[in-house]
Amino acid sequence: MSILLKVDNVHTYIGQYHILQGVSFEAKAGEVSVLLGRNGAGKTTTLKTIMGLTPATSGKITFDNKSIEKNPTYDIATGGIGYVPEDQGIFGALTVEENLKVAMRKEDDAALARQEYVLELFPDLKKYWKKDGGHLSGGQKQMLSMARAFVNESKLLLIDEPSKGLAPVVIEKVMEAINEMKKQTTIILVEQNFIMASKIGDTYTLIDDGETVQSGLMRELIDNEELKRKYLGIG
Amino acid sequence: MELLINLLINGLATGMLIFLLAAGLTLIFGLMDVLNFAHGGLFAWGAFSGVWFYGLTNSFTLAILGAILTGVVLGFITEKLIIKPVYGNHVQQILITLGFMIVLSEMLKVVFGPNQLAAKTPPLLAGSWEIGDVIIIKYRLFIIIIGFIVFGIFQFILKRTKIGLVVRAGVMNKEMVQALGINIKKVFLYVFMAGAALAALSGVLMAPYSGVIYAEMGMEFAILAFIVVVIGGMGSFPGSLLAAILVGLAGSFMAYYVPALSLAVNMMLMAIVLIFRPQGLFTAKG
Amino acid sequence: MKSAFQVNKILLFIIVAALAVFPFVSDSRTWTILLTQIFIFSILAMSYDILLGYTGIVSFGHAMFFGMGAYATAIMLDRFEPTVGIFVLSIVVGMCIAGIISFLVGLLTLRLKSHFFAMLTMAVSGLFLVLAEKWRTLTFGNDGFTFRAPDFFKDRMMYYLLVLGCLVLVYLFLRRFVDSPLGRVLIAVRENEQRTKSLGFQTLHYKVIASVVAGVIASLAGSLYAVSLRFVNTSVLTMDITLDALLMTIIGGVGTLIGPIIGAGVIELAQHYLSGLAKEHPIFERWIIFFGIVYILAVIFFPRGIVGTVKHLFWKRKNPIKLAIAPKRKGLAK
């Protein structure tokens, strides 16, 4: 399978803080790659660096055979990467409809079809179509954020901790949706909930203290008790 | 009764002029987090260039268009040269925009001479209608109508168009707007130019209203616009309309009944709002 | 370290001594008047530096305190006897009024964010300007009024020496003020207000103290200014005065005290020469444009000002430690 995104020895400073100190991994087209690691390990910053929100200080990021580490965020987004941030990034005073409309770069039939598709995935959004984004529940915001990333034709979706702060029932729903989306696009997922990650992910990358520790197939990690204990605090 | 109506129209007209000035200020602040102390300079440039165009073409329509064009061009220059280098640094922004204000008003004196100029009301809008005992000055009514039309247009753009949606989204979360593939810096520039155009429009409308124009008028009016922005809520477009009308009316009634307090009343209004509701009457951030 | 400190002190002493004997060796009236003017604006600019440079507050209303001093002195000298006693008393009265007003205004406004504060000071100061314009029985509005200075200062030289003395005293006082434990907290507020709070300092108190000290000293400058002109009108309350102080502080170097003095010298001298040039080239009538441009460039490219830059270069030569690799990013603000 072809490599869609390649992150190669990326270092990122935020202000004076050296947050990423050498992150490398690859995401193959059609797979779900999961970034694992404890709090503050640099997973969120890795996604932000890919998006150009906290640009890489050094290292290379190749997406779709083009290097993107110097590109501005909007260029990266239009190049085909959708982003679902940790805090969901919902525009609180815009309605659900408007939130999706802002995101839609081309309002053509294909986009509207995709919108129909995500609304089937998240019927709640249709129900609250004219409601302000700020008044949605945490789970609904998560769904809206994911829907918003999906209405454009993205080759790659970056999803940051979709289960954070959600009740288990809602997490199940979100997981189902990701499983659906996986059929249509490549996904990089940051997730602390290992069980959820292990069910969805094809490959994993372990990040600790801003560095890639190990990458591999998810099923290998499931059996590697030592690695899990050491870096995820499991067991 | 007729006195009341006259004061009302007077206040509304002044309020509309302040609104046009404040609208740009508040939009720029809401979206870009920049408080532009040079905004009054753009206003004064609108007034002077409008009067100049009017003298040249003898057409008030062309004068208005000329002033707006001047505003757009100056807005472009200001954003690129003055605002862009200091995004995110409040103290520097305050200092540098004030510096640019000095340059703008001194440049006026270089280009148009240091003296104040007379501004004529175009013949079509001169004079007044008398309805019973009530005298309605045509030009004031004209300003009020223009003000409402501009408000309507901008409200439509903000609520109903894609660019307006992007601007409103940008006020709430700039990072996310970019992550959705929108070049927010371009949007910044457009909004800045639109705000400058509004300021210039306000200036050109102001000229026949007050009869004379002078370089310092920018600063004087800018203070009123600041007050309006604070009262209405930074970044709130409808808030600035309401606050501008409030300030205009307060000014016109006070000027008649308690002239000594006419400027003070606005300051008081602002002080009260700042102390008890520092975010203003309306809030724009969602 | 200690010796460098001593050298500085000696150098300062020599400069002050040279300035003190200057009027005895030179009989240039123009220079005496010009230097007096520079000293007065040095005092004003130093007081502004307490706000901008040491506490990190941008005020656009500093002129009102300057104006209070100017009017207090002018009115008292005009209404009562023009004696040295009344002159001193008027300075004290001006300082008290400025202190009270800056305390009240500060208490109400200093909890606001920088934008709001700058705007509000501009508005309040505008209010005082209007008050002075309207209260004609007291101020004669924009026309202003002349008054007689105490006989003792009829001689320009005596006044020159008095102002120089005030400058030295104010400098020494403010130097000690910023180097005191309290002054250190002011700097902490400038650097990181939230952290200063979490150390247990009530930062609002410090900001109010800074604004009172700045207001009182500005009032002194105003008093001295009025007597140097023997005339006062509402121009002492205008934005131009605040802008002058701002310009001098920024160009000279914020947060240094010496900077504003040098800034005052540079700007007053430049103003003098540029307006002299206006007779030949009319463009120089608008000399303030050049200041505006220089000021904008200074804010962007030269934020340390003259003194700050010299100090920085000196410090870099002495401490060739390489700075932590911290690439400055031009990202969007939060």
Next chain:
Amino acid sequence: MEPILRTENLTIKFGGQTAVDNVNFAVPEKHFKSIIGPNGAGKTTFFNLISGELKPTNGDVFFRGESLAGKSSVSRTRKGLGRSFQITNVFPNLTVIENVRLAVQSKEKIRYQFFRHFTSYKDLQIQAEKLLEIVLLSSKANAFATQLSHGEKRKLEIAMLLALDTDVLLLDEPTAGMSLEEVPAILDVIKQIKQTGERTILLIEHKMDMIMDLSDSIMVLFNGRLLADGTPQDIMNNETVQHAYLGGLYDEHLA
């Protein structure tokens, strides 16, 4: 014995979400308690409520039995609640020693003295120098804080916290963002503070080995709620904790 710090039904809501949900906890004097929980569990928010950075929607914090409702963060610090921040928060353009001296100055209540030169307060300088020795930063005393590495800044942060000499220390992820080589030094500093036995310490951390090693007790926050509170051994063996912390379906997965 009256606990030095306790909370009663402490709750805060942001918009629709309850970030801290009805937390009741107490910590005895001179105790070392760690707070753990997954990302977004509300740990830092909990600290913010204790230190007065945020106002609770409901409930209250008690320090030595006294309610802290309505007390500002300034007055809480003065009473004896000192905290370090997750994001390093020092005075960048002051030297290291000046940073610490400011904190000592606050403790010594030298707040508004304005006529003596600050260097004439010799005691401040001596105390500050001692603190820098404790956190192993003496060699950098005259460097500007902005020149320090991240780890050194965290040490400086701890020195400033110690300088306040408060009875309770709230440490919010003192090792966050540190390179591996820098961690042991901070650990040593925290161990030293613990060994003196004079202070009550609350620690938010993720490095489990470190927590197990240091803590007298551990409390677990999950979705804003207090899930468990007990000795390190209890917590390790607590099944609910494993469930919540490691992802709801872990056991099922093992099977």
